[in-house]
Amino acid sequence: MSGYNAVLARNTENAPKSIGPYSQTVAFSHYNNLSAQLPVNLKSGKLVVGGVKEQAGQCFKNIKAIIESIDHVMDDIIRVTIFLKNISEIQTVYEVYAEFFPNYVPVLTTVAVKALPMEALVQVEALVSHGEGTIINKPQAGDLIKVVGNTKNAPVSPLSAQTVAFSHYNNISAQLPIDPKSGKVVAGGVKEQVRQCLKNIKTILESIDVPFDDIVKITIYLKDLSDIDDVNEVYKTFFPDSAIARAAAYVPARTIVAVSALPLDALVQIEAVVSHGDGTPPQIVEARHGIVIKANNTENAPKNSLSTQTVAFSHYNHISAQLPLDPKTGEKVAGGVKEQARQCLKNIKAILEDVDHVTDDIVKINIFLKNIEDIDAVDEIYTTFFPGGVPARRTVGVSALLEDALVQIEAVVSHAEGTPPEVR
Known part of the structure; x- marks a missing residue:
């Protein structure tokens, strides 16, 4: 570092x-x-x-x-x-x-x-x-300033901006499957709704001259986790988006969250975090860094063809949510929530170590629990990885997790050295 x-x-x-x-x-x-x-x-x-x-x-x-x-x-x-x-x-x-x-x-x-x-x-x-x-x-x-963007070609809300850029990141409001012309949820099932969510994100990005492949992290909030295969079928038609991304087989980091309900009774909602290489004012065009996205996978953690384990951009690494899977077998580890929490955190640690980072570099942890009552048991394991209690954290109880897991954990990590050409 x-x-x-x-x-x-x-x-x-x-x-x-x-x-x-x-x-x-x-x-x-x-x-x-x-x-x-x-x-x-x-x-x-x-x-x-x-x-x-x-x-x-x-x-x-x-x-x-x-x-x-x-x-x-x-x-x-x-x-x-x-x-x-x-x-x-x-x-x-x-x-x-x-x-x-x-x-x-x-x-x-x-x-x-x-x-x-x-x-x-x-x-x-x-x-x-x-x-x-x-x-x-x-x-x-x-003196960096926020840059707020809205386009009429995507759903507009008085409660939120479509995109707010600051420094080297664009943050996109979670997109519902709303047709921007009618203002209503599109007809059809989950496939049609996923397609509309991703179309809305793509439209927002195009309105600020940002390519779709500049997305570093996607979070999918899904009403019914059994719809995941249909979601993935549509998802694969959007990622990778460009010839360059296809050649590199680049896909963003990703998290799937089962929710009990969404606004407008939607079946799905999708949120994106996007790289912003040119930064926000007062940075001028002549001073642009040309920072690149740096994606990485390791054999020491579970792999998924639809997500990259970690995607770094500028001074942050975004880690795909980790399930309690043994990377050698691909199977869920035996035991209860303690064993599962330990495996999730071991997977995150393995991903970080493969990019020359440590758990002390983590700034934020998000924990998704099948049973919220398990929080104390998870904390018992959690403190062995974070004895100083430094990362910020979010904990929510969810209706279901992939692989019928009891816990899922994701992390946002500091990246002091930045990504090329911003090497210090």
Whole structure:
């Protein structure tokens, strides 16, 4: 590692302490990764009294407190992800959300999941810009600006931007299978809906002159996990997209999440994180880095033809969600949730070590549990990999996982050396 950038974990007493071994926010380079916030009252340490409106308000208050503790503001948020217990309460949550974003709106993902920690009704996560960066003893100018993009050729929402670019990443709002002309969900089943989601993403990218193969990470939220074969059938018609990508057999990192419900009663929703090689102002055309995507697979972790194990771009590595599969046999490991959590984390560790990184480089961990009650058992294993509790974290309970697994884990990793030609 070059030591040029450093992982910066921070906590404030103005927001509730994390309920597990993780930090409230972890910054690296030009992004702050916040742990998903539960509706916990600072003074009592318990869920706030009331229903989903009060709980959503508390989640956003907690996010605001964390952001202000690191000298940032709510308008520095790039992405918001809302996890709901009941999709029927979405409008109530959106009313609260709008109070915190009266002018600028970030990109947005909203899904309903089977369960949340502490039996909460809502959990909210934020990704925040970090203009000053994390260069050791050398703050940057801090004058990078967000670039917000919307096109009429893709579905438009008053609650979210279609794309928000900052530094070397574009973040795309999760796309529902909405026909932009009619504003309604397309007719047909899951195949037609997947196709429309990906068409919407491609249209958004074309509107900002970004090729589809610049996607580094895809997350697919699926109502019925048994539809995965149909999803993959359509997915393969979009990736790889160009002759160059086909020659390299490039596909993004990927995560599949089974949800209990989606907005508009959709069957699928797709979210993308996209490379942005030319950066955001004040970077000028003449100063573009020409940074490249660097994808890698190792024999020491499970492989999948539809996803790359890790895709690095600029100062981040994006890891495909890992199931508890033994890379030698391709089979799920024997045992319960502890054994499965250990295997997921071993797979992530193997992927990182193959690209000369270590688990201490991880800035964010996302845990998907079949049974939310298993969280303590998972934490017992988790602390053996992260004894300092540094990464930010999100934990949700899902209705099902591929391979009938009990747990699935994904990671976002710092990449201090950057990708060529930005080698330090």
